[in-house]
Amino acid sequence: MKLKLFIAAIISTSMSLHAEPAQASANFTFEDLKAMAKASAEKPYTPTAVPAPELIDKITYDEHWKIRFKEGETLYPNGKKAPLQLFYPGRYFPEPVSIYIRDDKNNVKELPFSNALFDMPDDSPAHDLPQGFGFAGFRIMRPDIKPDWISFLGASYFRTDGPQGQYGLSARGIAINTGMSEPEEFPRFSAFWIGPAEKKGESVSVWALLEGPSITGAYRFGLSKDNKEAKGHITSVSANLYMRADVERLGIAPLTSMYWYSEKDKTEAKDWRPEIHDSDGLAIHTGSGQYIWRPLNNPQSVSTNSFIDENPKGFGLIQRDRDFNNYQDDGVFYNKRSSAWIKPQGDWGKGAVQLVEIPTKDETFDNIVAYWVPEKEARKGDEFTFSYDIEWRPLDPKSKTLASVVNTRQGQGGIPGQPIPEGVNKMVIDFEGPVFKGLDRESGIKPIVEASNGEILEPIGAYPIVGTNQWRLAFDYKQSNNNPVHIRAYLVDKNDEAITETWVSDAKVTIE
Structure with a gap:
């Protein structure tokens, strides 16, 4: 499994505000979560130190993936169709995340962290981690508890294995000042409330509290698996955002991927494989009905392109080349990597789809980001609401009349x-x-x-x-x-x- 760009992002933001979420209580609603996020944005940002940082640093990438949640401890917030398992913290996921289970009457109960929930090697440094540390994230398994199909792990990142069961690109809650000269900010989901589906067709619903130096947010996720129309999974997102400080570039519905080289520019790399990328292009269906295809580049320096639009119909990072022979990788199967299509709900107004491309010399880190930037400036005290579906598809939706x-x-x-x-x-x-x-x-x-x-x-x-x-x-x-x-x-x-x-x-x- 390759390291992703979000690992570097988490390292660069090892501290973050951790507001006190509601304890076990009755009738905790999404409106309560919105009020919590809004109230947090009105207070100064206070970072929370990572408990036992020296110990957590010993849980390296390899050590982390040796630690597995015990199958017998699996939780079922929406019955057998949505088994829930939790991730252990580690060097690249050091900040604790609070996990709550929510029932159909909105009663919530926090899950206490314990090493007893995990299997780990006898010589694992995790044995020395103090009790009560906190989880790193979670994943939803298939009904037979075989492979997981969606996971939330690190900062505000989440991803699915798509229609062909192969993880690739990621989505995240928000992008702050991506691709600019100043350091990018990586807000994080600090708490999740996981419960029964709220809409027909969903497997489970998740509420999340987003926290960062410049922004807070209350998120509602509807997680659907194997949607027939999209030919893949769907993540329905409602994001209620509250600005704690001015932000020059606010990226809505961000997608993060990797592009090293393809048939277009294969002379740029010396690897034996013909192509290496999670996505090969940005597709846009504009508000006026135009279909745009922008093949991705691996630039010599950071490159940012903006596609001005109003009320976009959709955009996404797409893996159009599905032929194994064009990759020859029988380990990570780039030909099976999912595409992700952002389908806005309602009118988003004026703004731009923005594409950021970052130089890379290998396939280890993500270097491609795409998101929507609203025309309205994001200033302290402002509030934004955006709703959209992320369709994890084989390909982008095609025009019925255009090649x-x-x-x-x-x-x-x-x-x-x-x-x-x-x-x-x-x-x-x-x-x-x-x-x-x-x-x-x-x-x-x-x-x-x-x-x-x-x-x-x-x-x-x-x-x-x-x-x-x-x-x-x-x-x-x-x-x-x-x-x-x-x-x-x-x-x-x-x-x-x-x-x-x-x-x-x-x-x-x-x-x-």
């Missing part, structure tokens, strides 16, 4: 057999969809390719790929300076109507 991008490749520019032009690269984009049925080179299909900070060179080719239902768009480009070329491309029919989604990219000339 989708299936491949992006970059290589040396020019024409084979002729002198190689200096400072020129070629981009090749393959589209696929039923809209191409019956079309050929005489059907009047035209490419639209636009660029800023660079130049698109003639000729631009758009033609069907023999033996497939795909069309290929190919063009050469060059940069105006050291900054990437911003390119936008799609195909139109003879009536100048778009027949493909819009491909956009920040491209650099990397192959000379």
